Amino acid sequence: MSGPADLGVRTPPPPDEGRPPGRRPDLRPDVDPVASPPPPADDGPAARAVVVATAAARGVRRLLRQVRRRWRQSLQLRVVTATMLLGLVVISVLGGVLHQQIASGLESDRVASAENEALALTGQAQTYWDNSTSTSVDELNQAANDIMTKILSAPGQTPSRYVVMTRSQRNESEIVLVELTSGALNLSAVSDELQRAVAASPTRQQVQMSEVTVGGESLPAVIVGSVVDVPNAGPYDLYFIYPMGQEVATMDLIGNSFVLAGIILTLLVGAVAWVVTRQVVDPVRRAAEVAQRLSAGKLNQRMPTRGEDDLALLATSFNGMADSLQSQIRQLEGLSAVQQRFVSDVSHELRTPLTTIRMAVDLIHEAREGFDPTVARSAELLAGELDRFEALLSDLLEISRFDAGAAALDVEPVDITGTVLRVVEAARPLAQRRGSLVSVHAPRETAEAEVDERRVERILRNLVVNAIEHGEGRPIDIHVGVGADAVAVVVEDHGVGLRPGEAANVFTRFWRADPARARTTGGTGLGLSISLEDARLHNGWLQAWGKRGVGSRFRLTLPQRDGETLHGSPLPLSPTEDR
Numbered sequence: 001m002s003g004p005a006d007l008g009v010r011t012p013p014p015p016d017e018g019r020p021p022g023r024r025p026d027l028r029p030d031v032d033p034v035a036s037p038p039p040p041a042d043d044g045p046a047a048r049a050v051v052v053a054t055a056a057a058r059g060v061r062r063l064l065r066q067v068r069r070r071w072r073q074s075l076q077l078r079v080v081t082a083t084m085l086l087g088l089v090v091i092s093v094l095g096g097v098l099h100q101q102i103a104s105g106l107e108s109d110r111v112a113s114a115e116n117e118a119l120a121l122t123g124q125a126q127t128y129w130d131n132s133t134s135t136s137v138d139e140l141n142q143a144a145n146d147i148m149t150k151i152l153s154a155p156g157q158t159p160s161r162y163v164v165m166t167r168s169q170r171n172e173s174e175i176v177l178v179e180l181t182s183g184a185l186n187l188s189a190v191s192d193e194l195q196r197a198v199a200a201s202p203t204r205q206q207v208q209m210s211e212v213t214v215g216g217e218s219l220p221a222v223i224v225g226s227v228v229d230v231p232n233a234g235p236y237d238l239y240f241i242y243p244m245g246q247e248v249a250t251m252d253l254i255g256n257s258f259v260l261a262g263i264i265l266t267l268l269v270g271a272v273a274w275v276v277t278r279q280v281v282d283p284v285r286r287a288a289e290v291a292q293r294l295s296a297g298k299l300n301q302r303m304p305t306r307g308e309d310d311l312a313l314l315a316t317s318f319n320g321m322a323d324s325l326q327s328q329i330r331q332l333e334g335l336s337a338v339q340q341r342f343v344s345d346v347s348h349e350l351r352t353p354l355t356t357i358r359m360a361v362d363l364i365h366e367a368r369e370g371f372d373p374t375v376a377r378s379a380e381l382l383a384g385e386l387d388r389f390e391a392l393l394s395d396l397l398e399i400s401r402f403d404a405g406a407a408a409l410d411v412e413p414v415d416i417t418g419t420v421l422r423v424v425e426a427a428r429p430l431a432q433r434r435g436s437l438v439s440v441h442a443p444r445e446t447a448e449a450e451v452d453e454r455r456v457e458r459i460l461r462n463l464v465v466n467a468i469e470h471g472e473g474r475p476i477d478i479h480v481g482v483g484a485d486a487v488a489v490v491v492e493d494h495g496v497g498l499r500p501g502e503a504a505n506v507f508t509r510f511w512r513a514d515p516a517r518a519r520t521t522g523g524t525g526l527g528l529s530i531s532l533e534d535a536r537l538h539n540g541w542l543q544a545w546g547k548r549g550v551g552s553r554f555r556l557t558l559p560q561r562d563g564e565t566l567h568g569s570p571l572p573l574s575p576t577e578d579r
Contacts, residue, residue: 075277075281076278076281079281080273083269083273084270087270088262088266091265091266095261095262099254102251106244106250106251107209107244110244110247111209114161114207115224117240118205118226119226121151121240122228122238125152128143134231137175137176137177140231140232140233144177144178144180148163148165148180152240161241162184162185162189162243163181163240164185164186164187164189164190164237164238164241165180165237165238165239166239167234167236168198168202168234168235169195170202173232173234176233177236184214185212185214187239189241190223190225193208194225194239198226198227198237202227203227205224205225205226206225206226207223208225209221209222212241212243214245220244221241221242221244223239223242224240225239226238226240280311283314287303287314290303299325301322302322303315303318354386354389358390361379361382361383361386364379364382365379365380365383409451409537411451411562412450412452413450414449415446415448416456416487416558417440419457419460420440420460420480420489422457423457423464424438424440427464431468434468434473435473436467436471436473437475438464438475438476439475439477441477441480442480447482449487449559449560449561450560450561450562452537452538455537456534456556458531459534459542460491462527462530463531463556464478466491467493467495467552470496471495471551472495472496474494474551475494476491476492478490478492481570482570483569485566486557486558486559486560486566487557487570488558490556490571491553493551494550494551495551496548497549497550497551498548503545506528507531507532507544508529535556538559538562539564539566540566542555542557543555545573553574553575555569555571555573557569
């Protein structure tokens with residue numbers, strides 16, 4: 001190259017350049033491209049189990065996706081679910097408090113009745129001993145047994161109390177009576193702590209709550225300890241054990257009733273919430289449906305209004321807004337139609353006088369060598385400005401076709417890389433004058449897409465010329481990318497760049513980043529606007545990025561198949577962005 005004024009076009013080498021013969025680029029040495037696939041595994045029970053498990057997991061995932069989608073889409077479902085959960089929490093707390101209070105009440109009543117009954121039985125036993133004339137050990141044991149069976153023991157096969165009579169810890173009498181029990185429970189059911197308390201205060205009843213095992217079932221029990229004075233044998237302890245089996249059964253019944261009532265009440269709360277939210281959600285849904293129809297262009301759609309409540313006020317306000325929007329949109333449509341017709345008519349009407357002026361200017365321009373130098377320069381300026389005026393008129397006609405919806409595509413398969421190279425070659429003189437070096441970075445695979453080549457070439461020409469004009473003589477890089485369903489071209493310059501917010505304005509008609517900046521290349525101010533409309537015709541994207549002092553990047557993304565929708569671009573818009 002001779003210097004910075006030359007235009008350099010850099011493309012990657014062909015696919016086989018620099019590669020040893022017989023070696024394919026897309027295969028590893030240890031992969032046989034023609035190897036047959038492995039035989040299928042034996043369809044045994046294990047394989048069938050794997051297939052069933054895989055199908056079940058897939059079904060579960062599908063169900064979870066449907067539930068998540070339903071949860072995101074339904075406000076009524078979220079409100080009802082939240083109401084039921086909060087109601088369940090309140091019912092649980094309230095039920096727990098009531099259950100605890102009932103249990104405490106039953107326990108207090110049981111303790112009080114046990115104390116009273118034990119006090120009365122102890123008095124009867126003491127009266128019997130006081131009236132007894134027994135003196136020998138055998139007589140005393142017989143008397144104790146009579147007291148146990150006739151006075152202290154509870155009747156029935158499932159007694160309400162058990163009684164244990166045992167020698168007191170501080171009894172120093174030489175006569176020792178046999179320890180007696182009225183049933184399956186013995187002294188082991190009485191804690192050492194209670195025995196010590198009874199021994200320490202024999203004149204007072206001692207009460208303790210404990211766990212006992214009756215018939216293999218562990219039950220809470222009230223144990224009351226007292227002392228009777230046996231003649232000639234000294235003090236003996238009486239322990240009355242009252243298992244709370246009936247109270248436990250009662251609390252179980254109450255607990256089950258609370259659970260059942262809580263479930264029913266939660267469902268009722270959910271039903272009430274469903275009915276209430278439906279009264280609010282239905283008008284909102286109708287408003288959303290009407291709004292969607294309005295956005296689709298059906299401007300005569302309105303919400304039904306009933307009553308005088310807040311929802312009726314919402315419907316009335318919504319309908320008023322729709323009326324105002326319809327009126328303004330129709331007014332704007334009328335103004336837009338008048339404007340489009342005016343631009344189209346003026347553009348067409350200017351064709352005839354412009355043709356006459358062109359013929360006259362061409363004659364004057366060809367004869368300028370015989371004019372005075374000042375007149376000759378004026379003829380040159382007149383010819384240049386006439387060229388710019390003709391370009392502006394052509395752009396106005398193209399814009400009017402876009403506005404009228406008359407633009408159509410002539411689609412055919414096109415190699416975008418080849419189009420880029422033709423545009424760069426056509427821009428070579430301009431790049432040489434501005435001192436910019438243009439480099440094309442293209443992939444090895446073909447960047448083919450079904451597009452209107454004339455329109456795509458016009459887009460790329462506008463982007464390249466714009467980059468050269470604003471590149472400040474610095475290098476211009478053009479990147480071509482191919483994705484799964486899209487092709488992209490990024491034109492990058494390293495010139496003045498864009499300020500924050502200007503990337504959204506560059507496609508506005510007649511917009512300039514610097515209003516005082518002269519159009520040295522004769523631009524009309526409509527090139528990027530026309531390029532954006534051309535990209536939209538292809539269902540494509542035309543986007544801009546820039547940073548002041550760094551440069552600008554313009555990305556054109558087109559679907560590979562005509563009529564398809566883009567989901568992403570194979571090239572990043574900004575230098576730091578992921579694809």
